[in-house]
Structures are given as C-alpha cells and as structure tokens.
Amino acid sequence: MGSEQQSTVPFTVPSFAGEVPDAVVKVLDSGWVTTGPQTAAFEQDFADHLGAAHVVAVASCTAALELCLRAMDLPPGSAVLTPSLTFCGAINAILHAGHRPVLVDIDAATLVPSAATVAAAAARSRPAAMIVQNQGGYPVDVAALTEAAGLDRTRVIEDAAHGPGAARGGAPVGSSSYAACFSFYATKNMPIGEGGAVASSDQEFADRIRATRLHGMSKDSWRRYLPGGSWRYDVKTIGLKANMTDIQASIGRAQLTALPEWQRRRAELVARYDEALLGLPGLVVPQRELAGIQHAWHLYQVRVPDRDAIIAELESAGVATSVHFIPANHMTAYQEILGAEECATVPVTDLVAEELLSLPLYPGLSDDGLERVISAFTGALRARG
Numbered sequence: 001m002g003s004e005q006q007s008t009v010p011f012t013v014p015s016f017a018g019e020v021p022d023a024v025v026k027v028l029d030s031g032w033v034t035t036g037p038q039t040a041a042f043e044q045d046f047a048d049h050l051g052a053a054h055v056v057a058v059a060s061c062t063a064a065l066e067l068c069l070r071a072m073d074l075p076p077g078s079a080v081l082t083p084s085l086t087f088c089g090a091i092n093a094i095l096h097a098g099h100r101p102v103l104v105d106i107d108a109a110t111l112v113p114s115a116a117t118v119a120a121a122a123a124r125s126r127p128a129a130m131i132v133q134n135q136g137g138y139p140v141d142v143a144a145l146t147e148a149a150g151l152d153r154t155r156v157i158e159d160a161a162h163g164p165g166a167a168r169g170g171a172p173v174g175s176s177s178y179a180a181c182f183s184f185y186a187t188k189n190m191p192i193g194e195g196g197a198v199a200s201s202d203q204e205f206a207d208r209i210r211a212t213r214l215h216g217m218s219k220d221s222w223r224r225y226l227p228g229g230s231w232r233y234d235v236k237t238i239g240l241k242a243n244m245t246d247i248q249a250s251i252g253r254a255q256l257t258a259l260p261e262w263q264r265r266r267a268e269l270v271a272r273y274d275e276a277l278l279g280l281p282g283l284v285v286p287q288r289e290l291a292g293i294q295h296a297w298h299l300y301q302v303r304v305p306d307r308d309a310i311i312a313e314l315e316s317a318g319v320a321t322s323v324h325f326i327p328a329n330h331m332t333a334y335q336e337i338l339g340a341e342e343c344a345t346v347p348v349t350d351l352v353a354e355e356l357l358s359l360p361l362y363p364g365l366s367d368d369g370l371e372r373v374i375s376a377f378t379g380a381l382r383a384r385g
C-alpha cells in the first residue's frame with residue numbers, strides 16, 4: 001500500500017507476557033476450561049494487585065457495569081448519571097439494566113466531570129445512581145463527585161476500564177470502591193483479549209455479582225462437579241451469562257506479572273511525548289495537573305484544531321491514531337432515546353469532542369515508532385502555525 005518501505009505505526013498492539021502460552025496449554029490439558037479454579041485464582045491475584053477486598057471476574061467491563069446496576073436494585077427507569085464523553089458500552093449498560101442515562105458534562109482540564117458539572121446534572125434529574133469514569137487513566141475524585149451528586153457511595157459505580165495503574169492519594173483505583181468495573185479488552189492496559197472484573201469493598205455486594213454473573217445459578221458448574229458436589233442448584237435471581245473462562249483467567253494471571261513493567265514503559269513514553277510536544281502552537285494537553293495522583297497512562301490524549309485533517313495527514317505519514325470518545329450525545333441511538341433537550345446539556349463536551357485526538361501509546365511502541373509519531377505530529381501542527 002503506497003510506500004512499501006515504511007510500515008505504519010499502529011494505534012495500539014496488545015502485549016502478552018512470555019508465560020501466557022504455557023498457562024493456556026495447561027488449562028486446555030486440565031479438562032476444565034470454563035469458570036473454575038483459574039478464575040478463582042485470578043480473582044485473588046487481581047484483588048491482591050489492587051489491594052481490594054473482593055474481586056469477581058466477569059465476561060467484560062460492559063457486563064460488569066450492568067451487573068452492578070442490577071445488583072443495586074434501583075426502581076425501573078431510574079436516572080443514572082454518566083459522562084457523555086465515555087464508551088457506548090457504559091451507556092448501553094444503563095439502558096439494558098432498564099434505567100435512564102443522564103448526561104454529565106466534563107471539565108476541559110481533566111476530561112472528566114467536576115463536582116460542579118455533576119451537581120448541575122443532579123439538580124435537573126434526581127439521580128438514583130452514578131457511573132464515573134477514569135478517562136484515559138486519570139483517576140477521578142470519586143468521593144467528591146459522590147458528594148456532589150448527593151448519593152451514597154453504595155450508588156456509585158466506577159467505570160475503571162482505563163483504571164489499572166491509576167491511584168489517588170496513594171490508593172489504587174478500585175482498592176476501596178464499592179463497585180469498580182475493570183476491562184481486560186484487547187486494547188486496555190491489562191489485556192486478556194476479552195474479560196472484566198468487579199472490585200468491591202463489600203462482601204454482600206460482591207456475592208450478589210458472583211450469583212448473577214452466571215444466570216443466577218446458586219452454584220456454578222465447577223463446584224457442582226467437584227467431589228461431593230451435587231447436580232442440584234436453584235435460581236433465586238435472574239442473572240446474566242457473563243462469566244469469565246479459566247482460559248481467560250490463566251492469561252490474566254500471567255499478564256498481571258508483566259503489568260508493572262508495562263506501566264513503567266507507558267510512563268517513559270508519556271515523558272518523551274510531553275518533552276517533545278508541550279508548548280507546541282495550538283496544542284492543548286489535558287490532565288497535566290498530577291499533584292496527589294498516579295495517572296495510568298492508558299491514553300495520550302491531546303486537543304488540536306483542525307483535528308480531522310490532522311488525523312488524515314498522520315495516516316498518510318503512516319501513523320494511526322484514534323479518538324476517545326465520540327460523545328454519547330452525538331450518536332444516533334442515544335439522540336433518539338434521550339431526546340434533543342437532554343443531548344444539549346453538555347456544551348464543554350461538544351466543544352472538546354471536536355478537538356480530541358489520541359496518539360499511539362502502548363508498551364510495545366518502540367523508540368523509533370515514538371519518534372515517527374512525534375515528527376509527523378509536530379509537522380502537522382507547525383504547518384498550521
């Protein structure tokens with residue numbers, strides 16, 4: 001395709017730890033491939049990694065969000081606060097759980113809702129619950145937003161899809177949350193391919209997630225087939241089919257051992273980006289007020305004028321980029337469901353969304369690849385003076 005000599009710098013490539021293939025083969029040979037001992041061990045490993053009391057592994061972060069909303073047992077059609085600048089799966093989870101998304105605007109400096117934007121959305125909607133999101137790896141101030149929403153902490157769900165590696169006040173994201181939902185999707189900081197988890201400080205809440213991740217069956221099949229297990233089970237609550245397999249869990253356990261080194265590499269790449277890019281004409285780099293927090297550096301997000309043209313120029317220079325996110329209020333289905341009035345409540349999101357650009361950032365990005373991105377990007381910006 002065009003110039004054969006220069007390969008494209010991909011937007012993202014998942015890293016896999018060296019131990020992954022052996023771990024998978026062991027599970028395949030074990031005779032038990034779905035939810036079982038590896039899943040239980042991964043839950044303990046991930047809980048230890050976060051410093052969380054309870055972890056329940058599930059099929060995806062999207063399923064985790066829906067399971068958490070359902071476990072809160074809100075009245076049908078409840079108002080649930082969510083940033084509009086988020087992934088569509090989070091909005092879908094609210095709708096699938098039978099509730100009504102209420103859009104919250106962002107603060108342009110952090111790309112996440114502020115206490116003021118949450119309070120404004122709460123004032124017009126009487127929310128029953130709220131989803132907050134660690135956009136790009138920036139740990140939100142959950143306590144401050146919970147207070148601004150006028151909600152109890154047992155009604156706040158953290159979408160921590162970008163959360164592994166992030167911390168606030170020394171506390172890792174998810175370490176003390178009532179309900180934090182993680183993603184192990186292929187592009188995330190801790191990739192399995194597919195997968196998710198709920199971390200909770202509350203035993204009873206974690207038990208409810210555990211009971212509803214596999215149809216609501218009172219015993220998963222692994223435990224029924226253990227010696228002394230019985231064929232009998234009951235269904236007391238209608239659950240989802242959202243369990244994690246032991247194949248995924250074995251990959252996850254191997255991946256966790258490599259995660260700290262990957263986080264170190266992400267920070268190194270970010271430092272080089274910052275050194276080369278901060279101060280360029282027209283460029284705004286959000287989330288650079290880092291006092292008291294540890295950023296997970298899931299994304300390197302910038303704001304640029306003439307964003308769509310810059311994306312096209314970078315693409316012809318062999319640099320792939322992305323945008324996080326197209327806001328929910330710009331999408332057809334949500335416009336139809338929420339209505340024009342609701343979709344007009346997030347002006348800062350509307351403005352910032354036209355300028356957002358995510359540059360390649362992943363542990364496998366080489367120094368050469370990084371310099372190619374920097375050179376193509378600075379060229380595109382300087383041409384606009």
Ligand SMILES: *Cc1c(COP(=O)(O)O)cnc(C)c1O
Nearest residue numbers: 060061062087089161183184185
């Ligand atoms: C990726 C992502 C999700 C969904 O994660 P899955 O594991 O693919 O369901 C949810 N929220 C945000 C912010 C994401 O980036």
